Amino acid sequence: MSESVVRESAPPAMAPSTPKTGRIEWLLIVAILAVIGTGVRAIYFTPMDSLQGAVQKIFYVHVPSAFVALYMAFALVALMSALFLWLHDLRFDRVAESSAEVGVIFTTAVLCTGPIWAKAAWGTWWTWDARLTSTLFLWFMYVGYLVMRGAMQDRMMRARYSAVLGLLGALLIPFIHLSVYLFRTMHPRPIVLKPSAPSLPPDMLQTFLLALCSFALLFVALLRIRYRMAVARDALLEEND
Amino acid sequence: MGPSLLGAALLIARKDLAIEFRTRTAFFSAVVFGVLGAAIFYFAWDPTSVGALELAPGVLWMIFTFAGLLGLQRSFSTELADRAMDGLLVSPVSREAIYMGKALANLVFVCAVEVVAILAVALFYNMSFSTHVPALALFAFLAAVGLVAVGTLFSAMTVNTRLAELLLPVLSLPFFVPVVIPAAQATAKLLAGRPLAEVAGWLKVLVAFDIVFVVACTLAFPFTLEE
Amino acid sequence: MLDAAPAAVVEAHGLTRRYGMRRAVDGVDLTLGAGECLALFGPNGAGKTTLLRVLAGLLKPSGGTARIAGVPLPGGPAARAMVGLISHEHMLYSALTARENVEFAARLYGVRDARGAAAHALERMHVAERADTPVRALSRGLQQRVSIARAMVHDPRVVLLDEPFTGLDAAGAAALTVMLCDLKEGGAALILVTHNLAEGLEVATHAAIMRAGQFVRQEPCATLDLTDYTAAYRELVTHGA
Numbered sequence: 001m002s003e004s005v006v007r008e009s010a011p012p013a014m015a016p017s018t019p020k021t022g023r024i025e026w027l028l029i030v031a032i033l034a035v036i037g038t039g040v041r042a043i044y045f046t047p048m049d050s051l052q053g054a055v056q057k058i059f060y061v062h063v064p065s066a067f068v069a070l071y072m073a074f075a076l077v078a079l080m081s082a083l084f085l086w087l088h089d090l091r092f093d094r095v096a097e098s099s100a101e102v103g104v105i106f107t108t109a110v111l112c113t114g115p116i117w118a119k120a121a122w123g124t125w126w127t128w129d130a131r132l133t134s135t136l137f138l139w140f141m142y143v144g145y146l147v148m149r150g151a152m153q154d155r156m157m158r159a160r161y162s163a164v165l166g167l168l169g170a171l172l173i174p175f176i177h178l179s180v181y182l183f184r185t186m187h188p189r190p191i192v193l194k195p196s197a198p199s200l201p202p203d204m205l206q207t208f209l210l211a212l213c214s215f216a217l218l219f220v221a222l223l224r225i226r227y228r229m230a231v232a233r234d235a236l237l238e239e240n241d
Numbered sequence: 242m243g244p245s246l247l248g249a250a251l252l253i254a255r256k257d258l259a260i261e262f263r264t265r266t267a268f269f270s271a272v273v274f275g276v277l278g279a280a281i282f283y284f285a286w287d288p289t290s291v292g293a294l295e296l297a298p299g300v301l302w303m304i305f306t307f308a309g310l311l312g313l314q315r316s317f318s319t320e321l322a323d324r325a326m327d328g329l330l331v332s333p334v335s336r337e338a339i340y341m342g343k344a345l346a347n348l349v350f351v352c353a354v355e356v357v358a359i360l361a362v363a364l365f366y367n368m369s370f371s372t373h374v375p376a377l378a379l380f381a382f383l384a385a386v387g388l389v390a391v392g393t394l395f396s397a398m399t400v401n402t403r404l405a406e407l408l409l410p411v412l413s414l415p416f417f418v419p420v421v422i423p424a425a426q427a428t429a430k431l432l433a434g435r436p437l438a439e440v441a442g443w444l445k446v447l448v449a450f451d452i453v454f455v456v457a458c459t460l461a462f463p464f465t466l467e468e
Numbered sequence: 469m470l471d472a473a474p475a476a477v478v479e480a481h482g483l484t485r486r487y488g489m490r491r492a493v494d495g496v497d498l499t500l501g502a503g504e505c506l507a508l509f510g511p512n513g514a515g516k517t518t519l520l521r522v523l524a525g526l527l528k529p530s531g532g533t534a535r536i537a538g539v540p541l542p543g544g545p546a547a548r549a550m551v552g553l554i555s556h557e558h559m560l561y562s563a564l565t566a567r568e569n570v571e572f573a574a575r576l577y578g579v580r581d582a583r584g585a586a587a588h589a590l591e592r593m594h595v596a597e598r599a600d601t602p603v604r605a606l607s608r609g610l611q612q613r614v615s616i617a618r619a620m621v622h623d624p625r626v627v628l629l630d631e632p633f634t635g636l637d638a639a640g641a642a643a644l645t646v647m648l649c650d651l652k653e654g655g656a657a658l659i660l661v662t663h664n665l666a667e668g669l670e671v672a673t674h675a676a677i678m679r680a681g682q683f684v685r686q687e688p689c690a691t692l693d694l695t696d697y698t699a700a701y702r703e704l705v706t707h708g709a
Contacts, residue, residue: 085464140415147411151402155488157467161398164461165412168391171457175419175450182442183422238489243545243578252575256561263563263602319561328559328618331524332576333545468528468542 028221034214046207055120062113064215065106072219073103081166093159098226104142110135130181137176141169243333253342260319267315271308275358278304279365293366298429302421304358310410312350313392316343317400340462344393351385373431380424383447387420394458398465423447477502477657478626482532485522492518494681505658507668510678511705516661520628524553537625552624554632558615562604566614570621577622589617594643608635629660633667665701677704
């Protein structure tokens, strides 16, 4: 069986129309507007944190991204992996693949905003707190997942391996979190990032929730685009078989 | 019919160790790497500012991890040559037994490398391992179990891919983190003569990881085979 | 010979194996009884190797049914225990000796006296004198003989041979032919994939030609006209693809 070599697609372009039909991706436009709107609200219409000043506003990007990266993107990868191993339907693998590619973008956003926030607020670029470190390893998981996929041509084998890796990765995350948390309690450091302060005043809480929703929407929009690209690519591959 | 699960696993493990003993290349490579590593790390730090006692546990676990990876690389390459793996798959032994057999052989390999690494570090860093030796051995063993459980599975997977030598570390190292952190922290405490009660928490994490991942990887292994 | 119709040792009805959209084995029907040998001819890529791998338990059927001595496939250990597979690659561990390889195989199959059975198998293939040589030091022909000994050590009821004559010299080929006849007399069912029409028909009781996953001709050797068949072979196998 000679399969034409197709490079794994790069992360999705930000153009609002899909290449195939020229249809405009409304969801993406709505999501981008929501994110911009929330950004505006965060910057101009939400009170400033008394301790940290303006830089605290990165919180509205940092935490929603982290939430999406782990609880939406990676959870979806894990769920799709389990479903694929159970039902052997390649569509689950496509969703997992798309979710991983979009998830790595959000994870990168967390890892970029985290140090910026830390440096501006507390003077050091990196802190080994449990959450940031777990996110770092989540990023490594995603990258390993995508690199492995890139090294494999056989679709079914690639899907099976990815599913195994996805599920094992889901098992790993709590262990990393626990290990790093225990490490920190044994080696306390004066600087602690508190990304999710549950005691937010109502204004800030509202903005935070809006940010969360708009990022979630952005994730879904990007996922849909990426999934459609995967469908188109697979259809092309099947024609060539 | 065929041998039992454990019987088959032991049979396969013995076969792997016989091959390794016959060729010896992987073990020697890992040992040389371990000793070299211990020596080079010593010169990477200023001995007046950082004492050997503080350095040794970290160096030890760095060497375990990377030397272990060297051994795991070759785990499935013997099966790939001449499609020897088909010979195993066609026989009545269960797929789980194949995984366990390979993992057992890898465990022996990694433990042997650990012993050599410990001796090298003890020599170069003037360590006296007289304190808490059984506890140290327990942590070393449990850590080896964790590394081998995950490494054997990923070795089986990556041997079929293009970038096998690169992929195995890239995939495995994140999984080694919850093994290395407890083991290294506990080793540091034990070498400093701290009471055993202080490392009990780390022990629990390591045992939990081992149980979860030995089971998960054993169950996952059949899914990595084409059927 | 007997009143009742002999139970088929190998049976397949509509057996199919898919790779994505492509059907490597596409609806194969076959029935083989004890002591019968099917010579399977066909161009490269016809699906012969895939068919053998499905019957050996290495691959699961995608459709249709198949049985090995009454055990439906996928039959797990019960079916695999009765099958011996000989393929292109010798499936031996080159660092171990011939004896060690065959003994290991005997133990895998739970043969009671593994050492004795291994010695016997090596003798039958006339490699006993080189039994304690590492496999990598043996010539290709001798490796092939050890591989055959390995596949037969557990007295399989079904023997699947994928071009076993390649690499064998005249003596080795003669030893193999004798062994195949012995197996037939012992009640085993054989499927022999070969590119050599003469060698195949010499031991076979049935002959089939496979193209694009299907049996295009299938008949007992007794009713076969050699000239006619040679012409059909030339047309379907050597000129077709």
